[in-house]
Amino acid sequence: xxxxxxxxxxxxxxxxxxxxxxxxxxxxxxxxxxxxxxxxxxxxxxxxxxxxxxxxxxxxxxxxxxxxxxxxxxxxxxxxxxxxxxxxxxxxxxxxxxxxxxxxxxxxxxxxxxxxxxxxxxxxxxxxxxxxxxxxxxxxxxxxxxxxxxxxxxxxxxxxxxxxxxxxxxxxxxxxxxxxxxxxxxxxxxxxxxxxxxxxxxxxxxxxxxxxxxxxxxxxxxxxxxxxxxxxxxxxxxxxxxxxxxxxxxxxxxxxxxxxxxxxxxxxxxxxxxxxxxxxxxxxxxxxxxxxxxxxxxxxxxxxxxxxxxxxxxxxxxxxxxxxxxxxxxxxxxxxxxxxxxxxxxxxxxxxxxxxxxxxxxxxxxxxxxx
Amino acid sequence: xxxxxxxxxxxxxxxxxxxxxxxxxxxxxxxxxxxxxxxxxxxxxxxxxxxxxxxxxxxxxxxxxxxxxxxxxxxxxxxxxxxxxxxxxxxxxxxxxxxxxxxxxxxxxxxxxxxxxxxxxxxxxxxxxxxxxxxxxxxxxxxxxxxxxxxxxxxxxxxxxxxxxxxxxxxxxxxxxxxxxxxxxxxxxxxxxxxxxxxxxxxxxxxxxxxxxxxxxxxxxxxxxxxxxxxxxxxxxxxxxxxxxxxxxxxxxxxxxxxxxxxxxxxxxxxxxxxxxxxxxxxxxxxxxxxxxxxxxxxxxxxxxxxxxxx
Numbered sequence: 001x002x003x004x005x006x007x008x009x010x011x012x013x014x015x016x017x018x019x020x021x022x023x024x025x026x027x028x029x030x031x032x033x034x035x036x037x038x039x040x041x042x043x044x045x046x047x048x049x050x051x052x053x054x055x056x057x058x059x060x061x062x063x064x065x066x067x068x069x070x071x072x073x074x075x076x077x078x079x080x081x082x083x084x085x086x087x088x089x090x091x092x093x094x095x096x097x098x099x100x101x102x103x104x105x106x107x108x109x110x111x112x113x114x115x116x117x118x119x120x121x122x123x124x125x126x127x128x129x130x131x132x133x134x135x136x137x138x139x140x141x142x143x144x145x146x147x148x149x150x151x152x153x154x155x156x157x158x159x160x161x162x163x164x165x166x167x168x169x170x171x172x173x174x175x176x177x178x179x180x181x182x183x184x185x186x187x188x189x190x191x192x193x194x195x196x197x198x199x200x201x202x203x204x205x206x207x208x209x210x211x212x213x214x215x216x217x218x219x220x221x222x223x224x225x226x227x228x229x230x231x232x233x234x235x236x237x238x239x240x241x242x243x244x245x246x247x248x249x250x251x252x253x254x255x256x257x258x259x260x261x262x263x264x265x266x267x268x269x270x271x272x273x274x275x276x277x278x279x280x281x282x283x284x285x286x287x288x289x290x291x292x293x294x295x296x297x298x299x300x301x302x303x304x305x306x307x308x309x310x311x312x313x314x315x316x317x318x319x320x321x322x323x324x325x326x327x328x329x330x331x332x333x334x335x336x337x338x339x340x341x342x343x344x345x346x347x348x349x350x351x352x353x354x355x356x357x358x359x360x361x362x363x364x365x366x367x368x369x370x371x
Numbered sequence: 372x373x374x375x376x377x378x379x380x381x382x383x384x385x386x387x388x389x390x391x392x393x394x395x396x397x398x399x400x401x402x403x404x405x406x407x408x409x410x411x412x413x414x415x416x417x418x419x420x421x422x423x424x425x426x427x428x429x430x431x432x433x434x435x436x437x438x439x440x441x442x443x444x445x446x447x448x449x450x451x452x453x454x455x456x457x458x459x460x461x462x463x464x465x466x467x468x469x470x471x472x473x474x475x476x477x478x479x480x481x482x483x484x485x486x487x488x489x490x491x492x493x494x495x496x497x498x499x500x501x502x503x504x505x506x507x508x509x510x511x512x513x514x515x516x517x518x519x520x521x522x523x524x525x526x527x528x529x530x531x532x533x534x535x536x537x538x539x540x541x542x543x544x545x546x547x548x549x550x551x552x553x554x555x556x557x558x559x560x561x562x563x564x565x566x567x568x569x570x571x572x573x574x575x576x577x578x579x580x581x582x583x584x585x586x587x588x589x590x591x592x593x594x595x596x597x598x599x600x601x602x603x604x605x606x607x608x609x610x611x612x613x614x615x616x617x618x619x620x621x622x623x624x625x626x627x628x629x630x631x632x633x634x635x636x637x638x639x640x641x642x643x644x645x646x647x648x649x650x651x652x653x654x655x656x657x658x659x660x661x662x663x664x665x666x667x668x669x670x671x672x673x674x675x676x677x678x679x680x681x682x
Contacts, residue, residue, distance in 0.1 A: 207459060211474065214471065214474035
């Protein structure tokens, strides 16, 4: 009950604060608008282009089906470029010039990729996987019932494969789609400020001493604060998602619940970070300055401002693995665009381990001394 | 019942001894004053009573319970009015009082009624829906009190509650303290304003450098520092006044005549006031003014420490 009391007080304090609300809601919406429009009209930055190379050593039926497949997918913004030399194809992928490499051999397709979790690579792989699954299914039916093939003819049959594999979904990611996600996860990082101030305000307003003089336990105060700030930041995130979806037409996919789960894990992490900083640095302005220095760097590595892979630097790409936002963005993009949940556990694990670390640290610091 | 009992209480902050073997007992129903300059140890003492800080040595019992064992029970029955205004500027007055009362376990109808009672008590009912950021200093101080009393504590600790406010708000707060005491709460009142402590406290401890240097009622304290009574008598003309005659009155120790004012110092335990007045009447000398000098707590503190309270 007392946890709920503290939680509600935190929510009221944050949501009543017009400055915080302006920064946390208006700023990302304005940024999504500016970056979305800027990059959608710039010819040399096309977030939507997916470039895949392929080598065709497949059998006749597979080759015919794949030819139709690449013609259909071309209309959706996926560009396939044929390359004869397999080793050159692999080397191109190592150099990350292309988003993927499909090698057709006999009845099989092997897909090579380098950038794990990159959304364009994942989309390309997902489409090829779907094509292969459907192709194998249909050829199995055909081998059991040859009349099926005779009635339809190879080409028509392959068109059906393509029709199925072309996937009834949006393939080309617009800059609005991209920045709606990255600006959201970026602004959530600034939710750490609310965590800092939830501690610092009790110090500057002298209310912390009054709370501690009441029969409330320290763990109740800490849990109430973390939950309250988490809920407030989540409300702000919901408003941003709603606005980007219905005003900018951003794609948030078909599984918003999983997206919410990932977002909440990030919020708990940043709130834990903020609260612990509030205890470590007993000066709100100084803690704010530190966060203002760190967050843009973490966000940059996480691809908040520009996709890291598009920068063409393997060093930055490797460094980006150390940004928790990289994993959050990758997981969200994969859920939205490919329906791929492979990166969700990693994102949750990274966020929740960091959250646990910072919350335990806060509990330790709070136990040792008051606000 | 003893509301607070401290025995040989010692608290150190590094090399600084904040409380040095403090012994103190506060009875139920008292308005107990803790008087002393800044750094005397008043806030440390009340922080220990509230369970906010630990102590190094000694014993502390509140409501006859050991603070180290029954902190939750003790905290539930204490209301603290901190020295600094400790409220949330962006929450309404009602939300502020409700929040702090909720921390003491109040809920539902009881919570609502108590919050309204507390706001009414401090005269802020009509400002319940307004945010304290727009309040005057005095109103904030009153809300500070409301936040401490909504859960109807048995013991209310007021730590310098009148610092930096106008005389009108100060009077309102002092009246509130008396009323709360009449309603059944024991009050611990800390201040370095001796006039306030003199005006409202039934018993007083004078603290300095972490020690209780004197304790008792105001009369008991003043009697500790002086064994004389001083009377100033202003007359029209000193013609006919003889210093020796005045010195001959029983108990008079000293007489000083300056211009038209006569200062007569007598032994405190000798009742000679009638004799002194009779001397002037018998000489047909009209008295224009008469003033009896009673030592105040400032004098007591000065005498005991050699320093003024606000040094």
